[in-house]
Amino acid sequence: MLIVPRWGADYYRTIAEGIGVADVLNRGKLGHYPSTAMPGAVGNFAIAAHRMGHGGSLHHINELQLGDHIYVETASGWYEYEFRNLEFVHPTGVGVLDPVPQSPETPPTERYITLTSCNPQYTSNERIIAYGVFMQFFPRNANAADFGAPDEIAATVGGAA
Template identity: 55%
Template sequence: MRVILPGAGRRPSRATGGPEYNRPVGDETTRRSRRSRPRASVLSILGEVLITLGVVVLLYVSYQMWIGDLIIGSQKHAEASALVEKWQSEPAPSPTTAPEETAPEATPTAPAETVIPVRAQPEHGEQFGVMFVPRFGADWQFTIAGGVTRSDILDRGEIGHYPDTAMPGEVGNTVYAAHRWTSGAPFDPIDRLVVGDAIVIQTQDGWYTYRFRTLEYVQDTEVEVLSPVPQQPSVAADERYLTLTSCAPKLNMLERIIAYAVFEDFTPVADGPPASLTEGVAA
């Protein structure tokens, strides 16, 4: 007689387990599920890398154009203020040259003309002045150093003086360069100058006030803007000019933006700050 065991001939239930419900890991169903997942391609990985790099570059440019300029600009304003305070606490040495002297034929009763002191050409990197442009704001002030090299002058947020161009107050053309973006961007607002705006340079001797006249755009090879009479290299200078140079348009070096100004007057230290420092100061 055949003995039939309980449950014989029936499919095992989920509760009792069995081959159908206790398959090992990695069986056919699991492998099929794994095969259905899309694999990352080389192009998708490359795309993610490029997006990440783009975000990093965007953040860097944003820092350079706004945050970095604000930080460096604030530092340079403080440095310029410290230099001015140092001059106020120290007696000004005698100027190196005084090109204008009272004419021998002048009568003793004639009013004496103000002698415009002109200092010697500075050493490379030597800070000799501070520039103020009221149109650019009450706090706008940057130190001026000898030379226009990028790494040690312009990239440090200073205004550079072109070697061998005239010094402040000297007959001829005193020429300066600075960045329009990055490194504090001293000349960023140069295109906002209005005819008659004051451009003031302070040295230990006093304040030299120039008045803005015109802007122009030139190629970077047009060195005639550095001539004693701007754009007229064959003409001898008999007036005092000031020229500001920077890149145009911003963010590249395709051309140069040039601002020209003419000398108005000199104010000695003993007379105190001139009115031109506060006339039309932008908020």
């Protein structure tokens, strides 16, 4: 699941494996690029979604501000990333998916998140890209009284740290 506090307490969206248009993106889901890292792994965890059409999940991508948190929830817990910058590229600009975005020759040593969507809204003229860097991991606790979710997103995910 993707959680972006800037986009409201109800922003809690499914991330599917793969970026198929009919089976993932057109169903309002975010899709994980299979060739990229998994959440929290060294390298680039990259996901795609429609911006507005087909139940788009990234319509507020342009509103991210430096330092905003982006969370990825998995069965084991929450990966917190911090937003760094936006970039606009041609639809063929696949360098954003490199293990170190836009730096294909550089071996990765950091953990990144990359959100990709179409720009402007309702078009595919270019892509808007949001980059973030990994900050910390919050493990999910087995004890229901101490769920483990970060306070910032506890209301969204239904538990408190």
